[in-house]
Amino acid sequence: MKLSAKITIATSGLVVAGLVALAVPAFASIGQAVRSAAQGAGGVAETLEPTAVPTPELAVTEPAAVVDADPCSERAWIHAGSMRASLSGDLVDMGARDLAAGTVGLDDEGRIKTYTVAPGDALYAIGDRFCIENPLAISGLNHTHMIAPGELLLLAPDSSIPWVDYYAPADAPGGFEQVPYQLALQAMSRAAHAGDVDAMRTIFADGLREMFPRQADADLIAQALDLGDLDVLRQMFA
Known part of the structure; x- marks a missing residue:
């Protein structure tokens, strides 16, 4: 190898070595700066751990108490059928x-017995007023499909007094003609409240009697008409 080439290689090596030597103090200076900053903060550099974020606790709401919106502590039930009517x-x-x-109409002991319909009255509202569970039964009990202002309604029937079934007599056969039967009962009801026993006897004799399949039921009505007891007749055909 020529002397000039050897000098060039040696010079290059010195240059690289010098660059490395210059870089080391630089890196050393950066490390010293980091250590100095750590010492200024607390004297010792520590590894920072991630801080856990606490999970907020959800407030537990107790379920609201169920409030009974029905002001009636108990409700009555109207039973009607088989020539008898009663109230539970x-x-x-x-x-x-x-x-x-x-x-309201009261009996001799001060208990609710009857109700006189006012304009605009409805069965459901009447039932709520008197704590009746099955208010639609009021119309059937009183032998009518629709209530009318001024009409006197029986609310508390006497279970010891017979009551005539409105929709069909007991043991009515299939195909029974309900409309003529109900029209006759409605006429009996109007006559009973008017106190016209003679009109009731005429209606019964002119066709209503033959509509009862059970002779015993027809005889019971005939007996009440013979006695002319309006208290009994007004419940039988309320």
Whole structure:
């Protein structure tokens, strides 16, 4: 190898070595700076651990108590059928209201017995007023499909007094003609409330009697008509 080439290689090596030597103090200076910063903060450099974020606790809400919206502590039930009508439970007047603003009739012991319909009254509202569970039974009990202002409704029937079935007599055969039967009963009801026993006897004799399949039921009605007891007749054909 020529002397000039050897000098060039040696010079290059010195240059590289010098660059490395220059870089080491630089890296050393950066490390010293980091250590100095750590010492200024607390004297010792520590590894930072990630801070756990606490999970917020959800407030537990107790379920609201169920409030019974029915002001009636108990409700009465009207039973009607097989020539008898009765009431389970007691009637309580919760006060006049919209759709049930009529007047109350009491029996000799001060218990609710009847109700006089006011304009705009409805069966459901009447049932709510007197705590009746099955208010639609009021119309059937009183031998009518629709109530009318001024009509006197029986609410508490006497179970010891016979009551005539409105929709069909007991043991009615298939194909029984319900409309003529109900029209006759409605006429009997109007005559009973008017106190016209003679009119009731005429209606019964002119066709209603033959509509009863059971002779015993027809005889029971005939006996009440013969006695002319309006208290009994007004319940039988309320």
